[in-house]
Amino acid sequence: MSTAAASKADDRGLVLYRPFMCRVESVRDLTPSEKLFRFVRVDGQPFGHKPGQFMQVSLLGIGEAPISVSSSPTRGDYLEMGVRNAGTLTNAMHELKPGDTVGLRGPFGTFFDTEGMKGRNLLLISGGCGLAPMRAMIQYVEDCRGDFADVTILYGAKSPDDVLYKDELALWQSSDKFDCRLTVDAVPGGACWDTNVGVITKLIPPLAIAPDKTTAIIVGPPIMYRFVIIELHKKGISDENIVVSLERYMKCGVGKCGHCTIEHLYCCIDGPVFTLDQVAGLRGAI
């Protein structure tokens, strides 16, 4: 059947895959392999993002890749991304300098339901690069602190050298807005580290948690979820109060390319933020 009659043609032309131009405002080293980029739109418009969402980042000639937003919209009309140098596009991104131009599409995907979390205790758990999207949430909570009850931040990295956002973690640790606890898997000889050593799950048992009043958010490497969830269940937190952000390699960001499917879900449009009860039992999700 012809689709002409049902066409919802957009008078702006073909726009779905068109990136908008952004300028690199600043680049900051986080670790030897991670940098923090700040972007502003060339047209001066706000990005309109929410904590937990991602953007499709374009470097023409190199390609396009999905990258989580690391800054809260409460911080202004810019957008930050903490990016590990891990693949072709991120390798090229690490060559960017202030003033360079990139293309972005988005924001895409679901986000942390900050409205639904109002008045609740928050347990924000991240590991490794997972602190990048979690940082957007932490900034939001910091800026809207009165909206939430007790807020606990748990962060784990492989080693002291791998810890991201060290300056901000130090501020969060010293702030009376948060209970912020860190750990590293191991401390190599000669490294300076004066707090917890061990996997992040070890930080959970000592916490006093009111399960019905607490929402836990987990962002981290795939292996982390399974073990953190076990500990959260031991604390009595139910699946609908556990929020996970599942990363996949979205090639389009709009539910078409098929690379981010988890059974019937498309991570790019149904996620990346899910409550655990949405994905529990789905093969390959956790």
Added chain:
Amino acid sequence: MKRLTVQELEAFFKCLESDYDVRVPIALHDGTRSLGKPDEGPLALAGGAVPTKITSVFFPQMQKLLTADADMASTPVEMAAARGKPLFVVGFTAQDADCLEFIDRFFDANYRDDIYFAGRDGSIVVSVSGRCGADGNFLRIAGEKCDIEVISDGDKFIVAAYSDAGRGLVDGIDAGEDAADGALEALQKESDALPTDDLELIQAASRLILADKVPEKFWEDVSDRCIACTSCNLVCPTCTCFEVFDREANGKIERWRMWDSCQLDGFMREASGHNPMGEEAIRTRRRIHHRLAADVTRWGHVTCYLCGRCDDVCPVNIGIKSVCREMVEQYG
């Protein structure tokens, strides 16, 4: 309603070329059939589904998304231009029309894929049915999922129009004769009486997967036979997965999309090395599970429409119908 000879139909299709980019089933030198322009080969309406992925007329193997200078600051990104004349495509079987109706919904859902609809909007889809299948078997009548349908009564073709656009074109046909009263209804009865064994088979397989009655061992056994040639994906009219890549051409950067296959190891691999489909059994399961279970949850129905292409091309006989048959025999 008109009743035309093949020659009269061919003339009708050719006369539309001034307004449409016309594609029809043509006979190739090797005896196979494909879609082509009317002057690229003899019209070959009979024979059933064309072997290639027929929805590729609207979702081609490679499709340009945009063009830009490498320095994005200097010039705006130019999006791929909408096609010129709209497509007029002859040769959809009823199953193919079902497939097209589904991928129309898929590309329209959530974010409307304007690149797809730049080719799809305004197009005319013509189904071929009746007594013109391979070996003379009866092809199911598609009905209102196409704009126009040409239905063989074994001698000539009755021309039915279902959409306003289709009626506008068919009303202009001067050639041929009027079909006899009741002729189409008789053919419709014949169509309705066609066996539904394959449909029942795939529904039974779907129920088994949804009930979690198919063990891992089954997928491992099937995947042991797979040679990852990806033919199943390449011919499937409802496979829509694509890769996106950039290339340099004529001093510009072009971004393209190209069909991808879930049967390849790198399909979901991430830069970190994490690969949710890093095992062949998982990929084999995904190919079948996606159509028979995941899409049932998402869309409310199975999204294999039994066109038969993957079973025809698979060199190791693990097309979807073959796998379903094995599944039902073992666990049904």
